[in-house]
Amino acid sequence: MKILGKFKKFSSEISVPSDKSITHRLFIFALSTKKESIIRNPLLGADTLSTLAIVEQLGGMVKKQEKAIIIKGKGLRDLDEPTDILNCGNSGTTIRLFSGLLASERKGLFILTGDNSLRNRPMGRIIKPLSIMGANIFSRRNFLAPLAIVGNKNGLDGINYEMPISSAQLKSCLILAGLKANSDTIIIEPFPSRDHTELILTYLGVNIKKIKNSIYVYPSEDLNPFDLTVPGDPSSAAFFVVLAVLIPGSKLLVRDVCLNPLRIGYIEVLKRMGANIKLEYCSFNPEPIGNIFVEGVEKLTATNISPEEVPKIIDEVPIISIAMALAEGKSEVSGALDLRKKESDRINAVCFNLRNMGVKVVEKEDGFLIEGTNELKPSNIKTFDDHRIAMAFTIASLLANGESSIDNPSCCAISFPDFYDKLKEL
Numbered sequence: 001m002k003i004l005g006k007f008k009k010f011s012s013e014i015s016v017p018s019d020k021s022i023t024h025r026l027f028i029f030a031l032s033t034k035k036e037s038i039i040r041n042p043l044l045g046a047d048t049l050s051t052l053a054i055v056e057q058l059g060g061m062v063k064k065q066e067k068a069i070i071i072k073g074k075g076l077r078d079l080d081e082p083t084d085i086l087n088c089g090n091s092g093t094t095i096r097l098f099s100g101l102l103a104s105e106r107k108g109l110f111i112l113t114g115d116n117s118l119r120n121r122p123m124g125r126i127i128k129p130l131s132i133m134g135a136n137i138f139s140r141r142n143f144l145a146p147l148a149i150v151g152n153k154n155g156l157d158g159i160n161y162e163m164p165i166s167s168a169q170l171k172s173c174l175i176l177a178g179l180k181a182n183s184d185t186i187i188i189e190p191f192p193s194r195d196h197t198e199l200i201l202t203y204l205g206v207n208i209k210k211i212k213n214s215i216y217v218y219p220s221e222d223l224n225p226f227d228l229t230v231p232g233d234p235s236s237a238a239f240f241v242v243l244a245v246l247i248p249g250s251k252l253l254v255r256d257v258c259l260n261p262l263r264i265g266y267i268e269v270l271k272r273m274g275a276n277i278k279l280e281y282c283s284f285n286p287e288p289i290g291n292i293f294v295e296g297v298e299k300l301t302a303t304n305i306s307p308e309e310v311p312k313i314i315d316e317v318p319i320i321s322i323a324m325a326l327a328e329g330k331s332e333v334s335g336a337l338d339l340r341k342k343e344s345d346r347i348n349a350v351c352f353n354l355r356n357m358g359v360k361v362v363e364k365e366d367g368f369l370i371e372g373t374n375e376l377k378p379s380n381i382k383t384f385d386d387h388r389i390a391m392a393f394t395i396a397s398l399l400a401n402g403e404s405s406i407d408n409p410s411c412c413a414i415s416f417p418d419f420y421d422k423l424k425e426l
Contacts, residue, residue, distance in 0.1 A: 001409045005378055005400035009249040009296065010426045016237045018043040018230040019258050020415050021196050022287070024093045025172070026228060027051045028101065029200065030071035031060045031079070032179075035225040039069045042230050046414045050089035050114075054098060057082040075222040076180055081108035085146070088114040090343060090414055093169055095145060096126050100173030103135035104180035105151040113146035117385070122341050123147060126173045129161050133177060133185075158183035158217075165338060166190050166311040171215065172197040178217035179206065185217040193311040194262045196287070200228075203286035231289040232257040234264050235315045236416050239391050240426070241267070241294050242319050245275045246326055246399055250296035252426075259288040265312025266320055267292070273300040273327055300327040302372055307335020314338065318392035321350045324370040325359045326399065333367035343414070344384035353381055353393050357400060378402035387414040394423070 023043040028051065030037035042048065052069065056062050059080035061072040074080065079102070088094040095112050102110045113119065124143030131137060134157050136150040158181045163170055166189050175197050178185030190213070198215060201208050204224050209216040237254045244252035259279055267277055276297055281290040300323055305313065310333075313320060317336060324331035339346040351363040354370065358377035362369040378400045383390040390412050397404035412419040 001406045003394060003397040003404045003406060005376075005397060005402050005404065007243070007247060007398040009247050010244075011251040012426045013253040013255065014240060014422060014425055015255050016232045016240070016257065016422070017045070017416050017418070019233040020045065020048060020235070021093065021168070021194060022200070022230050022258065023048045024051050024091075024097065025196055025200055026230065027055050027069070027071065028097055028176070029204065029223055029226070031055045031058060031073045032076045032101070032223045033073040033225045034075040034222050036070055036072045037225045038227040039071070040227070040229040041067055042069050043233065043415070045417055046089055047091035047094065050087065050091045051094045054086045054088070054094065057084070057086060076220065077106075079105060079108070082110065085111045085113055088112055088118060090115050090118055092118065092121055095123070095147070096169040096173045097176060099126050099130065099137065099147060099149065100176035102149050103130045103133070103137055104156045104177045105149070106153050106155055107151040109151075110149040111146055112149070117343050119145045121145075125165065125167065125170050129159060129174055130177060132161070133157055133159050133181065135177070156181045158185040160186045162188045163190065166193040167338070168193040168195070168197070168311075175201070175208070175215065175217050179220040181219055183219070187215040187217065189213050189215075191308050191311050192262055194260065196260070199260075199286045228286070231287060233415070234258050234260075237292060238266050238316045238319050239395050240422075241270070241277065241292060242323050243395050243398065244294040244296055245270055245277070245300070246323065247296045248298050250294070252294040254292040254294075256289060257292055259290045262312050265309055266316035269303060269305060269309070269313060269320055270300075270323060273303050273323060275300065302327045302329030302331040304331060305333045305367075310336045315388060318346055318350055318388050319395060321354065321368070321370060322392055322396045322399070325354055325357070325372060325376065325396070327372040330369060330371050332369045334364070335366055337366040342386070344386035344389060346386065346389065349382070349384045349386060349389045353379065353389070353396070356380070357396060376400040378404040380404070381406040383408045383411055385411050387411045387416065391416065391419055394419075
């Protein structure tokens with residue numbers, strides 16, 4: 001695919017796809033009720049469709065409407081044993097959250113797998129604490145998927161677990177296991193990570209308490225049914241926000257976006273760099289939702305991202321790197337080692353493509369250093385089959401001085417199926 005650079009200034013109002021993280025969780029929570037729940041405006045991308053398919057395999061009754069999914073669940077403790085493997089596709093959220101839900105089943109065999117990328121992503125981070133709780137969970141060598149879970153007739157015990165990394169997927173996995181455990185669970189994370197699981201479950205009446213970086217989970221009955229609308233995905237909005245920021249005189253309004261503070265860390269980073277961004281909050285239950293206003297500026301200044309910030313911007317680091325590449329001075333990202341274990345090695349992918357666009361960049365084990373430049377050179381972009389790399393470097397290509405090409409634009413469908421159509425709206 002060819003992409004012409006030197007994108008002109010624009011004034012536009014857009015919406016972005018519904019939030020992927022929230023959609024995953026609402027599908028799983030709906031399965032955990034015994035009545036009908038309605039999920040309005042869900043994201044139906046490749047990842048969330050993997051979750052929805054597994055909901056059906058575990059006994060959920062799914063009805064698809066034009067702008068809603070209706071799920072009649074099975075309850076927390078009455079899931080069906082599937083007749084086939086559970087294919088999680090490319091979705092780390094799917095395999096890790098379902099592992100927590102299924103590890104606490106008292107009977108049945110559950111085998112979870114995915115595509116080649118997912119089968120090479122680390123699962124030891126969930127296998128170890130689930131095993132301590134009493135789960136019968138098995139993997140192939142080096143704690144890699146496929147995973148096999150055999151029900152434990154005695155159930156799981158609660159755990160007091162200090163997480164080695166801040167990971168919303170690991171935390172959510174243990175929360176779901178803890179809801180069905182025989183005793184209380186305490187989860188301690190080093191830095192706060194996105195908290196959709198805690199917010200939504202609390203909204204649904206589940207007894208979960210959060211005190212500083214500790215989450216207290218108490219055994220629960222079936223979840224209450226719900227009727228909720230999924231807001232826009234702030235991670236999807238980030239690509240357009242950065243594009244607007246980097247084109248002087250541009251104006252952008254992104255409507256109806258999730259403004260959870262643990263999901264919009266990238267906005268704080270950009271504002272620190274000199275971006276002109278304002279937020280308007282419209283509602284708050286169970287998540288803060290509102291609008292993002294952006295005006296382009298002449299030049300950003302460099303900044304450093306510390307390990308404490310990384311959990312709040314883990315998905316946005318690739319697009320932040322584009323802002324850093326066009327900022328005045330040297331920027332650094334540290335404490336982002338987990339980026340090497342995403343759909344691709346995102347640290348390497350960012351550095352590889354920035355170098356090809358003429359940017360001075362130093363790759364570190366846990367991040368990178370970028371020396372800002374005044375101009376990006378056109379390049380042949382390698383996506384590494386990673387949706388966030390594809391979208392970030394599409395934005396970079398639009399800002400480059402000439403025509404670039406991108407090797408696999410279709411991988412954007414994982415989280416943003418109409419990304420390129422949305423760009424045309426600008």
